Amino acid sequence: MVKSIKDVAKAAGVSISTVSRVLNDSQGVREELRQKVLDAVQNLNYHSNAIARALKGMPMKTLGLLIPSIENPFFPSMVRGVQDEAHRNGYTVFLCNTDGSGIVEETQFKLLLNKKVDGVILVASKHTPKYLKDNLDFPLIMIDRYVDSPNLSYVTVDHAIGVKLALDHLYSLGHRNIAFLGSKLVSSGARERFQSYKRYMYDLKINFDESLLVFGDYTYESGIKMAEELLKRKVKFDAILCGNDLIAFGVIEVLKRNGINVPKDVSIVGYDDISFSSYHTPKLTTVHQPTYEVGQMSTKIILDMISGVDKRIKHIKIEPSLVIRETTCRVGSVDK
Amino acid sequence: MVKSIKDVAKAAGVSISTVSRVLNDSQGVREELRQKVLDAVQNLNYHSNAIARALKGMPMKTLGLLIPSIENPFFPSMVRGVQDEAHRNGYTVFLCNTDGSGIVEETQFKLLLNKKVDGVILVASKHTPKYLKDNLDFPLIMIDRYVDSPNLSYVTVDHAIGVKLALDHLYSLGHRNIAFLGSKLVSSGARERFQSYKRYMYDLKINFDESLLVFGDYTYESGIKMAEELLKRKVKFDAILCGNDLIAFGVIEVLKRNGINVPKDVSIVGYDDISFSSYHTPKLTTVHQPTYEVGQMSTKIILDMISGVDKRIKHIKIEPSLVIRETTCRVGSVDK
DNA sequence: TATAATTTTGAAAACGTTTGCAAAGAGGTC
DNA sequence: GACCTCTTTGCAAACGTTTTCAAAATTATA
Numbered sequence: 001m002v003k004s005i006k007d008v009a010k011a012a013g014v015s016i017s018t019v020s021r022v023l024n025d026s027q028g029v030r031e032e033l034r035q036k037v038l039d040a041v042q043n044l045n046y047h048s049n050a051i052a053r054a055l056k057g058m059p060m061k062t063l064g065l066l067i068p069s070i071e072n073p074f075f076p077s078m079v080r081g082v083q084d085e086a087h088r089n090g091y092t093v094f095l096c097n098t099d100g101s102g103i104v105e106e107t108q109f110k111l112l113l114n115k116k117v118d119g120v121i122l123v124a125s126k127h128t129p130k131y132l133k134d135n136l137d138f139p140l141i142m143i144d145r146y147v148d149s150p151n152l153s154y155v156t157v158d159h160a161i162g163v164k165l166a167l168d169h170l171y172s173l174g175h176r177n178i179a180f181l182g183s184k185l186v187s188s189g190a191r192e193r194f195q196s197y198k199r200y201m202y203d204l205k206i207n208f209d210e211s212l213l214v215f216g217d218y219t220y221e222s223g224i225k226m227a228e229e230l231l232k233r234k235v236k237f238d239a240i241l242c243g244n245d246l247i248a249f250g251v252i253e254v255l256k257r258n259g260i261n262v263p264k265d266v267s268i269v270g271y272d273d274i275s276f277s278s279y280h281t282p283k284l285t286t287v288h289q290p291t292y293e294v295g296q297m298s299t300k301i302i303l304d305m306i307s308g309v310d311k312r313i314k315h316i317k318i319e320p321s322l323v324i325r326e327t328t329c330r331v332g333s334v335d336k
Numbered sequence: 337m338v339k340s341i342k343d344v345a346k347a348a349g350v351s352i353s354t355v356s357r358v359l360n361d362s363q364g365v366r367e368e369l370r371q372k373v374l375d376a377v378q379n380l381n382y383h384s385n386a387i388a389r390a391l392k393g394m395p396m397k398t399l400g401l402l403i404p405s406i407e408n409p410f411f412p413s414m415v416r417g418v419q420d421e422a423h424r425n426g427y428t429v430f431l432c433n434t435d436g437s438g439i440v441e442e443t444q445f446k447l448l449l450n451k452k453v454d455g456v457i458l459v460a461s462k463h464t465p466k467y468l469k470d471n472l473d474f475p476l477i478m479i480d481r482y483v484d485s486p487n488l489s490y491v492t493v494d495h496a497i498g499v500k501l502a503l504d505h506l507y508s509l510g511h512r513n514i515a516f517l518g519s520k521l522v523s524s525g526a527r528e529r530f531q532s533y534k535r536y537m538y539d540l541k542i543n544f545d546e547s548l549l550v551f552g553d554y555t556y557e558s559g560i561k562m563a564e565e566l567l568k569r570k571v572k573f574d575a576i577l578c579g580n581d582l583i584a585f586g587v588i589e590v591l592k593r594n595g596i597n598v599p600k601d602v603s604i605v606g607y608d609d610i611s612f613s614s615y616h617t618p619k620l621t622t623v624h625q626p627t628y629e630v631g632q633m634s635t636k637i638i639l640d641m642i643s644g645v646d647k648r649i650k651h652i653k654i655e656p657s658l659v660i661r662e663t664t665c666r667v668g669s670v671d672k
Numbered sequence: 673t674a675t676a677a678t679t680t681t682g683a684a685a686a687c688g689t690t691t692g693c694a695a696a697g698a699g700g701t702c
Numbered sequence: 703g704a705c706c707t708c709t710t711t712g713c714a715a716a717c718g719t720t721t722t723c724a725a726a727a728t729t730a731t732a
């Protein structure tokens with residue numbers, strides 16, 4: 001049978017207020033009684049009822065985490081980052097998949113609110129600001145993407161740097177005809193990657209060619225389609241910057257099918273550095289997004305918001321890095 | 337400001353009991369009042385407080401899910417399976433990583449109990465039965481692996497069938513020297529895969545050779561090590577059955593490095609069919625574990641246990657299937 | 673030793689629900 | 703119209719805590 005504070009009180013021969021005090025503040029209770037209570041807690045194997053505490057306004061020590069889908073290999077390490085940081089602080093996290101649907105997102109968000117989560121971390125959608133209007137004081141933080149809303153915190157990755165890293169690398173290898181196969185400009189991340197691509201191509205004085213651009217989704221299948229489309233255009237290219245790693249895998253598959261060697265004929269740079277990228281053959285050169293750190297940092301921040309230590313709005317962009325592996329090489333290179 | 341049942345009662349001009357009744361049973365309340373209450377709920381945008389309900393013994397509609405690590409690509413789809421089924425029923429799920437540590441598992445389990453989850457789904461460890469002794473009536477189900485404990489339910493995959501499928505396929509392609517590179521026999525899944533391998537090798541009248549056996553972990557790095565070990569032994573083999581896909585990727589990498597062609601020289605069969613198996617080059621022939629279904633079915637069962645519809649112990653093994661792709665071919669085959 | 677100041681303790685209210693019980697109302701029957 | 707039955711309603715207790723407030727115990731001060 002599950003014990004209550006009452007049982008402990010009886011066993012220790014004190015009032016429930018005393019037990020509660022020992023369990024919480026610990027202030028102003030005689031050492032002798034304190035010990036008695038602690039012993040009783042031990043003997044009865046008592047564990048406090050988080051529900052009852054929450055009803056009195058205490059924190060549930062529970063976080064909500066809303067992502068598009070845990071099946072998308074981009075998210076697991078981000079999720080792990082928030083979970084590790086949460087667990088370290090006695091917090092537990094509800095994980096929900098929205099499949100990118102604003103409606104589902106809102107439903108899940110409200111459900112989490114009913115269950116009295118202390119805060120929510122979410123991968124935002126265009127729909128997000130709609131229902132957040134009401135909950136401006138509630139601890140919340142966006143990760144990966146953000147929506148325009150100056151009084152909402154977020155932590156994401158600095159894609160301007162990521163794209164620059166990739167383009168500089170390709171440029172230094174002699175590539176000048178660099179195609180971009182990315183996602184439709186539907187999230188802040190996709191927009192920033194494309195805009196940075198345009199800007200750095202300009203900075204590098206590479207003339208910008210519309211026909212080197214294909215847009216699709218962040219999936220393998222879309223990578224296949226986009227690569228086929230690019231090939232069909234008969235335009236000259238010696239390198240491809242992909243919007244993410246999944247796209248890159250699809251692209252490589254299509255090039256191989258068409259007898260085009262990667263990296264000898266065409267260099268490929270991915271984006272994300274999901275775990276598979278280093279298991280792939282050839283191993284993928286890609287921009288590493290520090291997703292674990294994004295998850296971890298967002299959790300630290302929201303925990304601070306909850307405890308009241310620091311309630312300020314934070315806009316954080318973590319620096320990505322370039323991981324050079326086997327899908328890029330000097331243009332016209334002959335070895336291997 | 338967040339509304340309570342009291343506000344609704346006042347707005348509708350009824351007592352809180354009436355409000356509660358229309359929100360729950362709906363039995364024995366005049367249609368007129370029922371409508372008034374419903375309107376008030378609408379107008380005030382009232383949402384019930386799950387915490388207060390739980391305190392009165394109502395279900396929290398919350399599940400705990402304990403897995404080794406969400407970063408292990410084997411688990412996301414399983415997690416998704418439980419989440420989808422849970423959400424469909426208004427349930428929310430706490431996801432926790434144990435890293436395979438029994439201590440962490442127990443700590444997390446107790447924490448979840450404090451937070452009044454209605455049931456727990458877990459990937460068991462040898463440590464599991466220890467702390468479960470006390471909680472035999474609590475709704476709980478094991479997935480993926482099980483520990484010997486006749487009064488605990490589980491749903492897993494029938495590895496005897498999976499291994500048979502793989503071996504029959506290899507046999508029919510003419511392979512007779514089939515190595516097995518798998519995990520140390522630390523979980524029910526690992527044990528069953530190895531024992532089934534031994535048994536079917538015998539059934540197929542292939543003489544069983546100890547030197548074709550290497551044990552390690554379910555990781556890429558371990559796959560590398562095991563393949564190197566196998567090569568070092570200078571033993572003849574024309575096919576390898578791998579304990580999981582990650583191992584298979586490592587193995588393929590090592591073979592490639594050593595100038596051994598897959599599948600021309602050596603056929604490889606993986607196990608799991610994680611998403612990346614179809615993005616890999618060459619695409620991996622592998623045993624598909626229906627992990628999504630495992631997650632979904634375990635959730636259905638635990639929901640039935642919680643609602644009291646069906647409290648019987650269930651031991652379920654779902655059938656895997658073989659996905660033939662590009663890493664296996666007829667022995668001595670010359671084309672490609 | 674008496675009194676004041678301080679510390680320690682417990683009784684009880686409150687958090688937002690559900691539910692048993694009794695009161696009130698509605699509808700039949702004679 | 704009086705009585706009975708059945709349905710609808712509200713009051714109040716309970717769930718397991720935290721916390722305010724006042725009472726009791728202890729310590730310090732004179």
